[in-house]
Amino acid sequence: MSAEGFADLEFIGWPDVASARLSCLLNEDPNLDKAAQDLVTQLSEPPEVMSGCKELTRRTGSFDPNSTC
């Protein structure tokens, strides 16, 4: 992909509420309800472990999908 073909990323559906006060966020807001519900739906079940590698020497060259180190 060319650099020109790749714009800044805008992550729709994940509102930037990092500067908001919790007390404000707890007010009724269907948009936030939906965003939170979507987030919960996306949570992995059960929590996924993305590595868990043994020492590199033991995993060398093995493309075991369970090994990500």
Add this chain to the structure above:
Amino acid sequence: MQGTHQAHRLLRSEFDLLASARAAPGPVRALKRSRVSRALLLLRYILDGSPDLRPATRLLSEAHDINPAAVNALLISPWLSLWAAVCARDLTQRRHRLAANAVALAAAARCGMRGRAMVLEPYDGRIMIPTVGLLARGGPGRVTAEDLDGPWWWPVRSLTCVHSGRRIAIPLDDVDPYRGFHGAPVQSRLTAVQFDAVSGSFREAWRLLVEQCPRRAAELAGGLMSITPLLSGDDGEIRSATSPEAFGGLATTMPVDGVEFAMVMVREFQHSKLSALCALAPLWRSKPVCALVHRIYALTAVAALWRDLKTAEPAEVGMGERATREFAFVRAQLRRALEGLAQGDPGLTAAGRRLMSRIDQTMKSLARVSVPAAIEAQARERLATASLAAS
């Protein structure tokens, strides 16, 4: 009242720096901001769906009004993030839900709110106050921040050091019940002697990183938020793990020296960064591709670190040969891994292809590093032997 909130954005330049697998202290701040939003949304979901958490809701809101930065830092701490994910997934689980009361007390403690009590129920006779410590006494009751002291109080200790004016402080969490996410047995509370030994390796790791890879040191100081010890196996191998739900957290058997500790931190934080990036912008469409990209992304940073140690000035005692050998080996692993994933792989999204093109550029710079032919041959032999053992 309804608010309108912009979507999270990542500049192309930030994405490219993250994608290159190089140290990226600036973009890591952007990733952390996205984790704050995520944490607040999950907390909103949990509090909103749990009428029995009204006292916690009040205390958390007050604390957040007093010091939002302190509470946000609490909410994105790795094992608390993991709790939020576990809890939000099933709000009927009383044990997980009621842990929100302890989160509220932790927030009050962080904000210096004295005398504010929460009714906390122990689990297995213990009450965890996330990121603060463990109250190892049974029985439900009112607990204030002032009660977090005495012989039954096990505070979370921090690995803290300063080298050349660069400071790092990472909590070593050996008490939080949510730290055992990975299935591998966690180490129970470290003795003072064990903690001192870990601190020594950590100080050495920090010295190496600050002197030889200052940008990587800056990235870790800003992004790594918790280390949890794993039990060592009989084989003496290093094991380490991260979870996409626990950005900035890693679990590891205790490294034997500073070099090993530095490698573990760099490697595992790569996984954390990539998981956080992928949560914002899907990079792949299948688990095997996900695993392979994670492997490549982590190995690229590890190879770069060995390269930096190999050329360290002034020369580290005994480091040159070890670093050259390990660099050649990791680079050979990386080449092999890259053969398994072409840039045009249909398992990659457009953003994933962009990521691989950036990694490829970093790999080209690693490929130019010269290594004596004999060491290169040893690396290939070691790779073949390890492949055979793994098959």
